[in-house]
Amino acid sequence: xxRTDMTTRRGPLRLPCLLSxxxxxxxxxxxxxSQPFGPxxxxxxxxxxxxxxxxxxxxxxDAARIMASFPRPPGAVRTGLIASLTQSGAxxxxxxxxxVTRWWRVPGRPQAVLAWIRAHLPSGFTPAGTxxxxxxxxxxxxxxxxxxxxxxxxxxxxxxxxRGQTAIRVDAQVVWLPARPAAERVPPDxxxxxxxxxxxxNPNQYAERRDRxxxxxxxxxxxxxxxxxxxLTRFPAGEFSCPAEFGGQMRLTFATRPGGPVVARLTAQxxxxxxxxxxxxxRDMPALSESGNSGPPLQQRVLxxxxxxxxxxxxxx
Numbered sequence: 001x002x003r004t005d006m007t008t009r010r011g012p013l014r015l016p017c018l019l020s021x022x023x024x025x026x027x028x029x030x031x032x033x034s035q036p037f038g039p040x041x042x043x044x045x046x047x048x049x050x051x052x053x054x055x056x057x058x059x060x061x062d063a064a065r066i067m068a069s070f071p072r073p074p075g076a077v078r079t080g081l082i083a084s085l086t087q088s089g090a091x092x093x094x095x096x097x098x099x100v101t102r103w104w105r106v107p108g109r110p111q112a113v114l115a116w117i118r119a120h121l122p123s124g125f126t127p128a129g130t131x132x133x134x135x136x137x138x139x140x141x142x143x144x145x146x147x148x149x150x151x152x153x154x155x156x157x158x159x160x161x162x163r164g165q166t167a168i169r170v171d172a173q174v175v176w177l178p179a180r181p182a183a184e185r186v187p188p189d190x191x192x193x194x195x196x197x198x199x200x201x202n203p204n205q206y207a208e209r210r211d212r213x214x215x216x217x218x219x220x221x222x223x224x225x226x227x228x229x230x231x232l233t234r235f236p237a238g239e240f241s242c243p244a245e246f247g248g249q250m251r252l253t254f255a256t257r258p259g260g261p262v263v264a265r266l267t268a269q270x271x272x273x274x275x276x277x278x279x280x281x282x283r284d285m286p287a288l289s290e291s292g293n294s295g296p297p298l299q300q301r302v303l304x305x306x307x308x309x310x311x312x313x314x315x316x317x
Contacts, residue, residue, distance in 0.1 A: 055149050059098035059176035066143070066155055066172035067100040071120040073113055073168075076104040082162065085169035090129065090140055090156050092175050094236060100172045110159035113166045114139045117157055128154060136160045148233050151175050177233045184278065184285045185230045186264045190254035192217050193225055195302060198267070200247020200315040207312035216306050217258065224305045226254070228298060229266060232288040235275055245271030248315015250299045268298050270315045 053061070082103045091097075106113050114137055118127070124143050131138035136158055143153040152175035159168045196213040216222055229252070248270035255262050267277045268290050276288035276298060290298040303310060 055176035055179060056096070056098070058146070059096075059150055059174040062146075062150060062153060063098040063100045063172045063174045066153065066174070067102065067170065069122045070102075070155060070170055070172070071117060071122070072104070073106045073108075073116050075107040076168075077106075079103045079105055079167075082167045082169065084160055084162060085136075085158050085167055088156065088158075088169075088171055090131070090138065090154075091171070092152055092173060094175055096176050096178060096236070098174045098176065102170050104168050104170070105162065106166045106168060108166055110137045110161060110166045113168060114157060114159050121155075125155065148231070149177060151177055151236055175236065177236065180230075180234060180286075184280065186226045186254050186280070189256050190226060190263050191219065191222055192255045192258050192260070193222055194253040194255070195306065195308070196251040196253070197310060197314040198247070198249035198251055200245075200249065200270075207310075207314065207316070211310040211312055211314060214306065214308055215258070221305050225252070225302055228301050228305070229264075229288075232276060232290065232298065235273070235287040235289045242273035243271055245269055246315040248313060250302065250314065252302065270299065270313055 080103065082105075085103060088101075091099075108116075118139060118141070121141055125141040127140070128142035129138070129140035131140075137160070139157045139159075141155045141157075145151050145153065152173070154171075154173045156171040156173060157168055158170075159166050161167075192215060194213065194215045197207075197211040199208060199211075216225065250268045250270070252264075252266040252268070253262055254264040263281065265279045266288075269275050274290040274297065276290050278285040278288055296304075
C-alpha cells in the first residue's frame with residue numbers, strides 16, 4: 001500500500017520518527033479479544049499497570065487500555081482481518097513496541113468516519129498526524145509519554161471505502177524504554193567527577209576563556225550527579241530526524257579518587273538528538289538520552305549541582 005502526504009506532529013522533547021509502512025502481520029495480544037468498550041472518558045490518559053511492572057509489561061497493558069478506549073462509531077461491526085488493510089498506517093521502527101490491532105466496518109465515507117472518531121476520542125488524546133493515498137486515509141492520535149518508561153503512546157486509524165461502507169483498521173501502539181542494567185550505570189565507587197567543555201566546530205575565544213573545566217570532589221554533589229546520570233534512559237531504537245548540532249559537548253569523567261582510575265566517561269552532545277555516549281569500565285555501553293526524563297537536560301543539571309556557570313553553550317555558532 002502506497003502512502004502519500006503523511007505529516008506528523010510530536011510534542012516537546014519527542015523526536016520525529018521516520019515511520020515504516022512495510023507489510024507486517026497484526027499483533028494480537030492474548031486476552032484482548034474480549035475486552036469491552038466504554039471506559040471512563042479519561043481512562044487512557046495514564047497507564048494503571050503496577051509501578052513494579054517492567055517497562056514492557058506496562059507497555060502491553062497500556063496498549064490494551066488504549067484500544068479499549070477507542071470510540072466505536074455508530075453502526076460499527078467488528079470483523080476479522082480485512083484484506084485491504086493488512087498494513088499498518090504508521091508503525092514505529094523499534095523492537096520495543098507493544099501493539100493491539102482490530103478491524104471494523106462502519107456506515108459512511110472514510111473522511112466522515114475519521115472526523116467522527118477525532119471528535120469522540122477520550123480526554124488526553126491530541127492529533128499527531130494525518131495521511132492520504134491510494135484510497136486510504138490515516139489519522140494518528142497521541143497520549144503524553146510516561147517519562148523514563150513509555151516514550152510513544154498512539155492510536156492509529158486507517159480508513160478505506162469497502163463494499164459501500166468504510167473499513168477501518170485501528171492500531172494501539174506503545175513504545176517502551178528498556179531498563180538499564182547495573183553494568184550500564186556509573187559504579188558506586190566513583191568519588192570524583194571532572195566536567196570538561198568540548199567546543200566542537202565553532203571555536204569561540206570568549207567561551208573558551210569563560211567555560212572552564214572543573215572537578216567536583218564533594219561527596220554529596222558527586223552522588224547527586226551520579227544519580228542524575230544513572231537516571232537517564234537509553235536512547236530509543238529506530239530512525240530519527242535530528243536538529244543540527246555543531247560538535248559542542250559536555251564530557252563527564254568519573255574516577256575513584258583525584259588522579260585515580262577512571263571508572264566511567266560520558267559525553268553529552270549539545271544540539272542534535274541529545275545523545276549521551278557512555279563508556280564504563282573500558283567498554284562502550286548503549287547510548288543514553290539527555291532528554292529522556294522530565295526536567296532540564298543533563299548538562300544544565302550537572303552545572304546546577306556543581307554551582308558552576310558556563311556563560312556560552314559549547315558549540316554555539
